[in-house]
Amino acid sequence: MPSSSSFPPAVLVGVQLPGVSDIEHAADLAELGRLVHTLGYEVVATVSQRRESVAAGTVLGTGKLQELARLTGGSGNVPTGAPSRKSKARERWEAGEEELSEEAAEEEAEEEPEEGEGMVPPTVTPRVVVVDHELSPSQLSNLERATGAQVLDRTGVIVDIFHRHARSREARMQVEIARLNYLAPRMRESTGSRERQQGRGSGDSAMELDRRKIRDRLAELREGLAAIQQDQEQRRYARRDQLRVALVGYTNAGKSSLMRAMTGSEVLVADQLFATLDTTVRALQPETRPRILVSDTVGFIQKLPHDLVASFRSTLDEALEASLLLYVVDASDPTWEAQLEVTRSVLREIGAENVPSRLLFNKADRLSPEAREALLQQHPEAIVLSAHSPEDVAALRLKVMEFFEGSMTEAELVIPYARQGRIGEVYENARVLSEEFDEHGRKLKIRALPAAIAKLTHAFGK
Ligand SMILES: Nc1nc2c(ncn2[C@@H]2O[C@H](COP(=O)(O)OP(=O)(O)OP(=O)(O)O)[C@@H](O)[C@H]2O)c(=O)[nH]1
Numbered sequence: 001m002p003s004s005s006s007f008p009p010a011v012l013v014g015v016q017l018p019g020v021s022d023i024e025h026a027a028d029l030a031e032l033g034r035l036v037h038t039l040g041y042e043v044v045a046t047v048s049q050r051r052e053s054v055a056a057g058t059v060l061g062t063g064k065l066q067e068l069a070r071l072t073g074g075s076g077n078v079p080t081g082a083p084s085r086k087s088k089a090r091e092r093w094e095a096g097e098e099e100l101s102e103e104a105a106e107e108e109a110e111e112e113p114e115e116g117e118g119m120v121p122p123t124v125t126p127r128v129v130v131v132d133h134e135l136s137p138s139q140l141s142n143l144e145r146a147t148g149a150q151v152l153d154r155t156g157v158i159v160d161i162f163h164r165h166a167r168s169r170e171a172r173m174q175v176e177i178a179r180l181n182y183l184a185p186r187m188r189e190s191t192g193s194r195e196r197q198q199g200r201g202s203g204d205s206a207m208e209l210d211r212r213k214i215r216d217r218l219a220e221l222r223e224g225l226a227a228i229q230q231d232q233e234q235r236r237y238a239r240r241d242q243l244r245v246a247l248v249g250y251t252n253a254g255k256s257s258l259m260r261a262m263t264g265s266e267v268l269v270a271d272q273l274f275a276t277l278d279t280t281v282r283a284l285q286p287e288t289r290p291r292i293l294v295s296d297t298v299g300f301i302q303k304l305p306h307d308l309v310a311s312f313r314s315t316l317d318e319a320l321e322a323s324l325l326l327y328v329v330d331a332s333d334p335t336w337e338a339q340l341e342v343t344r345s346v347l348r349e350i351g352a353e354n355v356p357s358r359l360l361f362n363k364a365d366r367l368s369p370e371a372r373e374a375l376l377q378q379h380p381e382a383i384v385l386s387a388h389s390p391e392d393v394a395a396l397r398l399k400v401m402e403f404f405e406g407s408m409t410e411a412e413l414v415i416p417y418a419r420q421g422r423i424g425e426v427y428e429n430a431r432v433l434s435e436e437f438d439e440h441g442r443k444l445k446i447r448a449l450p451a452a453i454a455k456l457t458h459a460f461g462k
């Protein structure tokens, strides 16, 4: 890990809209800070403003913009209209004293708050401005001119992280599709005179392509992706008769840590957002009879760009086809409820809301005994655990096995002596309850999923 001074300094910019509480706003900015940190920047300052809406031209009002420009060493000059007088109602709302009524909001077009909201000036000059809202090309351009710094928006940051973390061919293609979709409309509106339009790493090569080339590239990518996905579908089809459980949840909740602990696999665990972009499937360990497959999946985040959700759909199809979804929640995060709601809504969006599920409150080692108790009171059906505790993971394994027990049935199978070489298939897909030998072969009593019984019966005959 490099020392913090080697990270390029960045300043965060957020607008607190009416209806967003102080706590929610602070959590939003904290999350943006973690995204920016994951991308390799150090957050040295935050500029935040209460506004009725994000300013069409420059996101912030002129006064706040100048404050931002002072931090970054920019001119603060932007082509906006002259600021108008601030209403008394707005002054009170901005001071946090009351809700802003619609009439009061309409009273004036632009406001100009002066107070610094307790901001400590950074000792280094931020070279990057990261805005917690999606920016239009003209907002981006105005902000770059006023601040003299590189400007990124939240979507751009997420797309960049995905770009850096994509490993498999499929994930790389999905991310490239999302990036091109993100860049294309921005390129359309700009006349091409601006450099670094989308900031570091998020579009340098794409900027050289014209729109037609982007379209061609998108078509090529979609075709390539379709071929890969067909392959995957076949593999999933082959696994349809197996017991499958998928770990889903907010980014950084601990899905990969649980995957490691449950399967002994070496999947990447990192205190980063979106460390995992590919689905990994491994058998639950110690192996069960029949064996149970566990999938680790891409994490969710609030305000996930729609294109990214769409491009990761196939990754999430893995979750759709699981018989059991384990919703992993970071119970030590004060915003876990909002995070769980994001997870639920994305899964609803892909049609997975009817898959049976269990709630896992992870990182319980960071909770006080009272907090644990309160969670269980609130969600008696949930499992409270720590991915770092072998006992907790062993108990989870039993719970998962119990869940599948209910969906299995029993059957008899006779394996002719000539086919004894394939006996391993039976042990992998079923639990053998008893066996006898007679003149026809090995007579087995098995317990397995109905689909697995059908397949084995087909393979070996009655
Ligand atoms: N204290 C504590 N830390 C945990 C626990 N589970 C995971 N972590 C930490 O949380 C961070 C994120 O863990 P991951 O397993 O990578 O989380 P993830 O859900 O796979 O995250 P993404 O792949 O980025 O979506 C890592 O630093 C883990 O060490 C736990 O039970 N207790």
Ligand SMILES: [Mg+2]
Residues within 6 Å of the ligand: 255, 256, 257, 268, 269, 275, 276
């Ligand atoms: Mg992960």
